[in-house]
Amino acid sequence: MLFGTIDALRRYPIKSLSGETLDSAEIGEGGIPGDRADALFVRSGSARVGKTYRGKEHDRLHLVASAGAARAAAADRGVDVELRSGGSFFDDAPVSLIVDRWLESLNAHVGYGVEWERFRPNLFVRAADGFDEEEGALVGDELDFGSVTLRVRCPIERCVAVTYHPRGAASDPRILRFLAQQRDASLGIYCDVVRTGKTRLGDEITRRRTNGASAHTR
Numbered sequence: 001m002l003f004g005t006i007d008a009l010r011r012y013p014i015k016s017l018s019g020e021t022l023d024s025a026e027i028g029e030g031g032i033p034g035d036r037a038d039a040l041f042v043r044s045g046s047a048r049v050g051k052t053y054r055g056k057e058h059d060r061l062h063l064v065a066s067a068g069a070a071r072a073a074a075a076d077r078g079v080d081v082e083l084r085s086g087g088s089f090f091d092d093a094p095v096s097l098i099v100d101r102w103l104e105s106l107n108a109h110v111g112y113g114v115e116w117e118r119f120r121p122n123l124f125v126r127a128a129d130g131f132d133e134e135e136g137a138l139v140g141d142e143l144d145f146g147s148v149t150l151r152v153r154c155p156i157e158r159c160v161a162v163t164y165h166p167r168g169a170a171s172d173p174r175i176l177r178f179l180a181q182q183r184d185a186s187l188g189i190y191c192d193v194v195r196t197g198k199t200r201l202g203d204e205i206t207r208r209r210t211n212g213a214s215a216h217t218r
Helices: 067-075 100-110 174-182
Strands: 002-011 020-022 024-027 039-044 080-084 095-099 123-127 142-145 148-157 186-195 197-200 204-208
Touching (some): 002 197, 039 067, 148 197
Parallel strands (some): 095 123
Antiparallel strands (some): 002 123
């Protein structure tokens, strides 16, 4: 069945920093090459020594693109960080996806169109007519688009970073409060790659139901 159409593709070369907009992408077993391949790690000045320095710890990281700018921003708050490269610094799974339909109740609650960029997905999808299911109903299903197949692993649990405006305007704590109260603190889905391949903007996504949910269901 038709699930939707890819409206935006993104990768985030350095975890928690600004993203790159793509017209097309190869998707391998580890997701989009170069996505979250680097990350900042705390050396001193924070309780997270030896762990990643993220949007949770710094509400302006998503506005900068370079490691140098991020190190300077951290230093302004007394935190020393180093860049580590060559990894796959995902929170859970290699590909993340959001459907516009999942934002509708949130939009109605806050009174404006909440920017999908706050949620930092790899794929932003315009839902097909008639699609009205929430994330949990898709767990274990497969999504085909371009020459790629993904399997839905689980809904994405959200943190304070979604309250940050993608272009630096004032934060909106109502967003996370609504998700916590109305959507089990989740929005979007994590996916694993079943078949590698290529995709591009405008590709249609079809959904195939499977027998039984993924072992990663929360």
